[in-house]
Structures are given as C-alpha cells and as structure tokens.
Amino acid sequence: MATTHIVKSYDNDLNRLSYLIQEMGKLADRQLSAAIEAIQSRDNEKAEHTRAGDAVIDALEDELNELTLNILALRQPMASDLRLIIGSMKIARDLERIGDYAANLAKRTRTLNANSPLGLTDQLVHMGGLVQPLLKTALDGFMRQDTALVSDIVGMDDAVDALYKKLINDLMDYMQSNPKDVVACTNLLFMAKNFERIGDRATNIAENVYFIVEGTLPHAMRQKQK
Amino acid sequence: MATTHIVKSYDNDLNRLSYLIQEMGKLADRQLSAAIEAIQSRDNEKAEHTRAGDAVIDALEDELNELTLNILALRQPMASDLRLIIGSMKIARDLERIGDYAANLAKRTRTLNANSPLGLTDQLVHMGGLVQPLLKTALDGFMRQDTALVSDIVGMDDAVDALYKKLINDLMDYMQSNPKDVVACTNLLFMAKNFERIGDRATNIAENVYFIVEGTLPHAMRQKQK
DSSP states (O other): OHHHHHHHHHHHHHHHHHHHHHHHHHHHHHHHHHHHHHHHHTOHHHHHHHHHHHHHHHHHHHHHHHHHHHHHHHHOOOHHHHHHHHHHHHHHHHHHHHHHHHHHHHHHHTTOOTTSOHHHHHHHHHHHHHHHHHHHHHHHHHHHTOHHHHHHHHHHHHHHHHHHHHHHHHHHHHHHHOGGGHHHHHHHHHHHHHHHHHHHHHHHHHHHHHHHHHSSOOGGGSSOOO | OHHHHHHHHHHHHHHHHHHHHHHHHHHHHHHHHHHHHHHHHTOHHHHHHHHHHHHHHHHHHHHHHHHHHHHHHHHOOOHHHHHHHHHHHHHHHHHHHHHHHHHHHHHHHTTOOTTSOHHHHHHHHHHHHHHHHHHHHHHHHHHHTOHHHHHHHHHHHHHHHHHHHHHHHHHHHHHHHOGGGHHHHHHHHHHHHHHHHHHHHHHHHHHHHHHHHHSSOOGGGSSOOO
16 A cells, blocks of 8 residues: 555654664764773774764764655654654754764874873863763663653753863963973863863753754753853 | 735745844854954953844744744745755854854953963954855855855865964964963963854855755865864
C-alpha cells in the first residue's frame, strides 16, 4: 500500500535524523575526551588524531541539513515533528561547533611543553572535566526527550563559567610574574575560552531539547551567551 | 476570494521575514560601529549604551523563529521559499551572535584606560574597520540575493584573519616586555577574537545567502571556522 509505504519512509526519515544527532553527539564527545587527554598527557600525536576526526562530524552535519530540507519539502511535518526537525538542525550546528572547539584545543596542545605552568594546565584539564558531563547530559536529554535532566544544565554551566573566570584571572596573575611564559599562557587562555564555549553550546542543545518537547524556550536558559 | 487572501498573507509572511533580517542586520551593524567607536574614544558611556541595544536583536530573533515555524506549519513552502526560510533562520542566529560579540567588545572597553598600549589598540580598531564592510557586504548580498557580491567575502575574511594573527603575536610580544600591562592586553586578545568571530559569522551569512539563491553551499566558503 502506497500510504503505508509513505508513512513508513517518513518514520525512517525521522529515525535517521535522531540517529545522525546521536552519531554527531558521540563523535563530539569522543573528540572532547581525546582533546582533554591530549592536554593532560601533552601527547601531540593524539592531538593530531583529534583534529582529523572533525571532518566526519562536518560530513554528518551536511547529511542532516540535506535530510531536514527533504523532510520539510516532501512530508510537510506539523507540530512536534516540525519542532524535532528544526531543533535537530540547530543541535547539529552546536555539535559541529563543539567538534571545531575540540579540534582547536587539540591544535593548541602542541604549544604546551614541559615548561608550561603545570598548575594552570591542571586547572584547564579540570575545566574540561566539568564540561564533559554537561555535553553528556544534554545528549542524554535529547535521546530521552527529557526536559527534567536538561534543567540541571544551567547549574552545571554556571560552575564551568565560575572556573573559567578563576582560571583567566590566575593566568593573568601568572603572566605578570612570569612574562617568559606569556605564549604558553595565551594558548591556555584561548583553550579555557574553548571549554567555556563548549559549555554554552551544550546549554544551547539542552535549550533546543526543551523546545522540541515543550514547544517553548526555557526562560532560565536565556541570556547565557554574553 | 479566500485563495488570494491566503496567498497575499503568505507573501506578507515572507516579506516580514526579510524585513526582520534587515532590521537585525541594521542593528548588528550599528552595535558593531558603536563598539568600534567606544574602543577608539575609550568612551564607557557609549560602551554601556551598546550593551543595552543587544536585547532588541534578541527579541527580533525570537519573533523570526516563531514566524518561520508558523510559515513551515501553515504554508508548506517548497523549493526557494523553503530555502529562504531555513537560510533566514540561520542568518538570524549569526546576527544575534554578532550582537553578542559587539556587546562583549563594549563590555571589555571599560578595562582599557589611558595606560593601555596605544599602538595595539589602534590595530584592534583597524581590525574592526576591516570586519565592518564584511558584515555590510553579507547583508547587502542578502538584500539583493546577490551571490557575486558574496564571493568577495572569503577574501575579505582572509584579510581579517591575517591581521588577527599579527595582532595576537604583537600582543604576546608586548606582554613579554611589559608584564604590568597583562590585564589590558588579555582584554585586547579577547577583543581581537571577538572581531575575528564576527568575520566568521559574516562569512556564514554569505554562505547562507548563496544557499538561498543556489540551493547548494559554496565550496570555497567551507572550513573557515577552525
């Protein structure tokens, strides 16, 4: 029957959409782990590998964008399906950017060496450790379409922001007393910024999960990005 | 006649969409000008005013997102209309973020004072002067649906990136010789990063104009964001 076939293929499209988000999420999470490990171990080879993986996320985003356009043009989705499609497109963008931030973190790892300030590098690794569960929680929220999970994210991101501010201040203090380490510290500054932005992007993802489920944006999550 | 009415109101929706992008674009451009002037004159009052204007852009993005959902649900747009709607949603996101970057630039202006390194601040202002035509060209490309204009943008963004790299290197050199100016220079680092990101966002806008007109993404514009 043609109708069943059409409906079935529509379901397949929506399943594929969710699958692509999950795959992108897994890859972004893996890139982030690898970047954190590369910082911790100052392993340039791992860092190079992390950067290469970024292209796969980009390709998945391209596929997702094409798929969403096709669904919109051919299926004329309504209500919650429409929100899933629009929300997924936005989440894919955030995941693609998280992949970019992880690649940039890996790239900057090469500038760290045995002389880089150890305590500050440890703080950066700690910051990465706070960001990672934020991304996992947001992705879990998407998988389970769970808005309760998602509301934890604002508090988690506040902790990331607090550590970010502390680390920037510590880095400025350190550079004032150790001007020979300015280059390493400048890289640490931008690496801290990358983690902070990953936290904001994970918060965006949570915001879009809420939108997909509820049809509105959660008020508490607005105005996070200044 | 009901049909005419429906068609007319559909046209009104699409016109409203373009109008919202234009308004957001004008405001983002104004915010960017004001931020550059505030840096140049170290005028804290102007900086404060710039930050306040950001809320208007956010509100316009909310309206645009709601409008696009309504059009998608009620009008079932096809082909170029569908691309205009999806493309506009992405452009609105970029403009909203450009507003955020301008607000952050204004906020950091407060940390500059008479003792801040003048030559480096001048370089930053110069960088702002390169970024602004990039945004104007992208917006002009949207208004005229002109992909020829838009292809200039890649070259313009390369010039921004080159100046960005030079400025970061100059700032690191300066901090090494003048550790007492580390705080001001760190703010200049992040301000340079903000301009660099505005350039990337303007490039994204151009990319989406190309997509709206041609239905594909321009190859040369990919891979700009690492």
